[in-house]
Amino acid sequence: MKIQAVKTHLLEIPFHDGGKGEGIGPTTWKQLDLLLVEVHDEQGNVGWGEGFGYFVTRSTRGIVDRLIAPTLVGETVVDVPAWNRMAQRRLHLFGRYGVTLFAISAVDIALWDLAAKRAGVPLSHLLARGGVRPSAPFYASLVRYADPALVARIARDALDDGFTSLKLHEIAMPELDAVRSAVGPDVPISVDVNANWSFEETEAFLPTLERLPTWWLEEPIFPPEDGTRLARLRGRGVPIAAGENWSTSVQFEEMVRLGAVDVLQPSVTKVGGISEFLAIADLAEAHGLPLLPHSPYFGPGFFASLHLAAALDQVRELEWLYVQPEAWIAPIARSQRQPWHVDVPTTPGIGFEPDPVVMERYRVE
Ligand SMILES: [Mg+2]
Numbered sequence: 001m002k003i004q005a006v007k008t009h010l011l012e013i014p015f016h017d018g019g020k021g022e023g024i025g026p027t028t029w030k031q032l033d034l035l036l037v038e039v040h041d042e043q044g045n046v047g048w049g050e051g052f053g054y055f056v057t058r059s060t061r062g063i064v065d066r067l068i069a070p071t072l073v074g075e076t077v078v079d080v081p082a083w084n085r086m087a088q089r090r091l092h093l094f095g096r097y098g099v100t101l102f103a104i105s106a107v108d109i110a111l112w113d114l115a116a117k118r119a120g121v122p123l124s125h126l127l128a129r130g131g132v133r134p135s136a137p138f139y140a141s142l143v144r145y146a147d148p149a150l151v152a153r154i155a156r157d158a159l160d161d162g163f164t165s166l167k168l169h170e171i172a173m174p175e176l177d178a179v180r181s182a183v184g185p186d187v188p189i190s191v192d193v194n195a196n197w198s199f200e201e202t203e204a205f206l207p208t209l210e211r212l213p214t215w216w217l218e219e220p221i222f223p224p225e226d227g228t229r230l231a232r233l234r235g236r237g238v239p240i241a242a243g244e245n246w247s248t249s250v251q252f253e254e255m256v257r258l259g260a261v262d263v264l265q266p267s268v269t270k271v272g273g274i275s276e277f278l279a280i281a282d283l284a285e286a287h288g289l290p291l292l293p294h295s296p297y298f299g300p301g302f303f304a305s306l307h308l309a310a311a312l313d314q315v316r317e318l319e320w321l322y323v324q325p326e327a328w329i330a331p332i333a334r335s336q337r338q339p340w341h342v343d344v345p346t347t348p349g350i351g352f353e354p355d356p357v358v359m360e361r362y363r364v365e
Helices: 057-072 080-094 099-119 123-127 148-160 173-183 199-211 227-233 248-258 273-287 300-311 356-362
Strands: 003-016 031-041 046-051 135-141 166-168 189-192 240-242 318-321 341-343
Touching: 003 057, 003 356, 031 057, 031 099, 046 057, 046 099, 046 300, 057 080, 057 099, 080 099, 080 273, 099 123, 099 273, 099 300, 123 273, 123 300, 135 300, 148 166, 148 173, 166 173, 173 189, 173 199, 199 227, 227 240, 227 248, 248 273, 273 300, 300 318
Parallel strands: 135 166, 135 318, 166 189
Antiparallel strands: 003 031, 031 046, 135 341
């Protein structure tokens, strides 16, 4: 496919989470920052992609606009993973993790969307190695509230909405105990620490987490790529998960070699896009490791994750960021299936069609 144009769009959509905007980032977190990438081919097809958001979308856009788009426009892309590897090679001196790879991820997703549209099939059909699931299951991922009564109430709300499993971003035991008391003993609860604990603190918390019980413990220690120490936390009553801050299949391979985790968590808008995600799925299959992808997205990153879950047996569940956006950039169809599922779009590509009114209303420069 010959690429005729690459465009980028920034959107900021406020959301409500029922809390104080505690978040996990450097400042108060109250809005979804979206970087959308639009790639056009010579036949008028349009592919959509998304680079990881939060507070860095302007930096990621700079990489797409200045370093990727000028080399892509006019090129013919036949093999998206081969294009991805060439882009990584060209840009490696700007970093093998962070905005460079977020930018490559965004364009990679758009190129896959375009390839599936040109083939006239949903992306899941293009990627499938066996059957395709019509819908994918989700767990509710709550933001950090740092308030036992509040997080217990929001956890109840999520169950009332139809979710049957939860992930908490709380890092203190009173909050975790409060949720367990509120939801009862049978609801699976995973705990995402976002690398806030030391190795020694994690060791000290493990018996309590085992008793909670904890479905999986995510990114307990800093730095999150310290695979040697992560490996020493395994086999102690709580499955260890990480991967949203690892980049490319090369780093995942190294982590698997170290025996770092029980569960791999690639994030399609960070890890190098669909091409790298597929290589990680092969690795997961070869080593018998499940995938629980990082997917707190609402745009093309969400739709790409949905198709990957539909196509790949290794994906167990996806992450639903349990906040209420002021507007939806694209409709997401909750399935009638229980527990909480989302239908995988059956239109060609990833099925992301942005709402033009929302695009204009929340667009920023
Ligand atoms: Mg996480």
